[in-house]
Amino acid sequence: MNVLLVYAHPEPTSLNGSIRDFAVGRLRQAGHHVQVSDLYAMNWKACLDADDSAAPREPRFNATAASRHAYDHGLQRADIAAEQEKLRWADALILQFPLWWFSMPAIMKGWVDRVYAAGFAYDVGEHSDRHWGDRYGEGTMAGKRAMLIVTVGGWESHYGPRGVNGPIDDLLFPIQHGVLYYPGFDVLPPYVVYRTGRVDAARFADIRETLGRRLDTLATAAPIPFRPQNRGDYEVPALTLRPDIAPGAVGFAAHIDRGDGGQPACGTAEGGSTNSR
Amino acid sequence: MNVLLVYAHPEPTSLNGSIRDFAVGRLRQAGHHVQVSDLYAMNWKACLDADDSAAPREPRFNATAASRHAYDHGLQRADIAAEQEKLRWADALILQFPLWWFSMPAIMKGWVDRVYAAGFAYDVGEHSDRHWGDRYGEGTMAGKRAMLIVTVGGWESHYGPRGVNGPIDDLLFPIQHGVLYYPGFDVLPPYVVYRTGRVDAARFADIRETLGRRLDTLATAAPIPFRPQNRGDYEVPALTLRPDIAPGAVGFAAHIDRGDGGQPACGTAEGGSTNSR
Numbered sequence: 001m002n003v004l005l006v007y008a009h010p011e012p013t014s015l016n017g018s019i020r021d022f023a024v025g026r027l028r029q030a031g032h033h034v035q036v037s038d039l040y041a042m043n044w045k046a047c048l049d050a051d052d053s054a055a056p057r058e059p060r061f062n063a064t065a066a067s068r069h070a071y072d073h074g075l076q077r078a079d080i081a082a083e084q085e086k087l088r089w090a091d092a093l094i095l096q097f098p099l100w101w102f103s104m105p106a107i108m109k110g111w112v113d114r115v116y117a118a119g120f121a122y123d124v125g126e127h128s129d130r131h132w133g134d135r136y137g138e139g140t141m142a143g144k145r146a147m148l149i150v151t152v153g154g155w156e157s158h159y160g161p162r163g164v165n166g167p168i169d170d171l172l173f174p175i176q177h178g179v180l181y182y183p184g185f186d187v188l189p190p191y192v193v194y195r196t197g198r199v200d201a202a203r204f205a206d207i208r209e210t211l212g213r214r215l216d217t218l219a220t221a222a223p224i225p226f227r228p229q230n231r232g233d234y235e236v237p238a239l240t241l242r243p244d245i246a247p248g249a250v251g252f253a254a255h256i257d258r259g260d261g262g263q264p265a266c267g268t269a270e271g272g273s274t275n276s277r
Numbered sequence: 278m279n280v281l282l283v284y285a286h287p288e289p290t291s292l293n294g295s296i297r298d299f300a301v302g303r304l305r306q307a308g309h310h311v312q313v314s315d316l317y318a319m320n321w322k323a324c325l326d327a328d329d330s331a332a333p334r335e336p337r338f339n340a341t342a343a344s345r346h347a348y349d350h351g352l353q354r355a356d357i358a359a360e361q362e363k364l365r366w367a368d369a370l371i372l373q374f375p376l377w378w379f380s381m382p383a384i385m386k387g388w389v390d391r392v393y394a395a396g397f398a399y400d401v402g403e404h405s406d407r408h409w410g411d412r413y414g415e416g417t418m419a420g421k422r423a424m425l426i427v428t429v430g431g432w433e434s435h436y437g438p439r440g441v442n443g444p445i446d447d448l449l450f451p452i453q454h455g456v457l458y459y460p461g462f463d464v465l466p467p468y469v470v471y472r473t474g475r476v477d478a479a480r481f482a483d484i485r486e487t488l489g490r491r492l493d494t495l496a497t498a499a500p501i502p503f504r505p506q507n508r509g510d511y512e513v514p515a516l517t518l519r520p521d522i523a524p525g526a527v528g529f530a531a532h533i534d535r536g537d538g539g540q541p542a543c544g545t546a547e548g549g550s551t552n553s554r
Contacts (some may be wrong), residue, residue: 010326011338046323046383049287060290101389102455110383157515161527164506164516171451178379238434238443241496250438
């Protein structure tokens with residue numbers, strides 16, 4: 001497979017740097033082709049603005065219209081076009097980052113904001129009262145796989161079903177469902193390392209073992225069974241779950257098809273199991 | 278009151294610009310003092326890195342250690358220190374942004390990543406197996422209020438309890454709970470504008486009416502009743518809800534004290550009601 005690893009950490013000799021190096025080595029040993037977008041090393045421009053297009057400036061900058069025009073007419077900044085080309089090349093995308101304030105670092109959010117152009121990652125397909133775009137399971141990335149590698153300073157229990165920070169799978173839902181599944185990726189359960197301040201040689205050996213297994217099954221592991229938007233589960237254009245789909249269930253978990261007949265589950269800590277499970 | 282409005286939109290003449298101007302005017306008419314941090318206009322540096330401190334570079338950059346050292350020794354970059362000073366000055370913080378990929382734009386995430394220094398917004402208070410920091414209801418921002426103003430392209434139903442994108446209150450939980458409540462802010466329900474592509478004069482009049490009421494009650498409205506970390510609801514150091522608190526409930530909603538005796542509710546679309554409610 002062709003694998004694109006998008007990596008956001010300011011320190012090459014960090015735990016994240018070691019994990020990245022291990023992942024790249026493991027994938028290459030298995031015969032995969034790997035490209036790395038090291039956003040800090042690339043001095044990635046984080047902020048979406050009018051400079052992202054070579055088109056003459058409109059009096060009033062509209063992010064979607066400008067993105068669409070630049071994408072359609074080959075007027076995108078070269079850094080954006082290059083990342084899109086890597087995404088087209090890739091069979092699998094890995095986003096690796098430390099969890100900062102319960103989300104990705106700004107530099108990686110800026111990769112999403114800018115690379116995910118209108119016509120490329122959104123605003124794809126028919127948009128009408130009958131069909132609200134090719135998204136959530138369809139779109140440019142359909143058929144490709146994606147996975148998060150996330151490092152977290154706190155303890156696993158802090159991110160458990162009743163942990164104070166909220167369940168990790170719910171915290172990652174805006175990324176896994178909203179950033180990855182939206183343009184069509186099949187999203188594998190995330191690989192999460194907790195308590196990063198206390199990673200000694202024994203724990204790093206465990207990371208190599210468990211992450212190694214995850215990378216070895218990148219092409220075959222079952223993705224999180226998010227519900228495709230256009231399979232019939234949702235009313236259009238309201239885009240709410242049909243009454244007979246997971247009746248009574250609300251929240252993130254309702255958008256995962258557990259094949260359990262749609263019984264509502266209390267709470268939402270079900271966004272895909274992590275790590276070795 | 279002193280109100281800090283942190284604003285992230287690249288186009289001054291956008292709907293967001295109009296909403297900001299209205300909000301600032303309304304607050305000033307009511308006698309409040311207002312400062313605006315217009316992040317795009319400030320050309321805000323989004324990416325946290327070793328340049329955020331004037332201290333000599335360590336061979337290996339550790340974000341938390343560098344932030345702590347710079348904060349403690351007056352070695353932070355001036356832009357960071359200035360924003361912290363505004364936060365100290367403020368009685369209320371408003372974050373205003375368009376929802377991009379189900380979160381804030383990169384430039385505002387970079388405001389959080391960089392301004393929220395160690396010793397200022399995290400790593401505050403005793404950290405031990407008995408007390409895991411002054412956070413979630415305690416901390417530097419305790420006694421201050423905060424509110425989000427968010428614009429959204431999609432329909433309200435797309436962000437409802439069973440909407441395809443996930444409930445807006447759950448999508449905003451990492452910000453409202455993780456970014457605002459964590460350092461101590463009391464968080465008011467968000468003000469959300471949907472379907473921003475279709476705001477005509479009548480709808481903008483409605484925005485003025487409903488947002489105006491929200492701004493008029495900024496000092497008095499009831500905050501979202503998130504559970505304080507150190508009130509006894511959580512086990513320490515696991516930081517999981519005590520078994521007798523909201524027994525059986527999991528997910529984001531379990532961290533909101535509805536005063537209902539802790540009956541588990543199915544789903545989590547309960548993160549504070551929005552707008553006119």
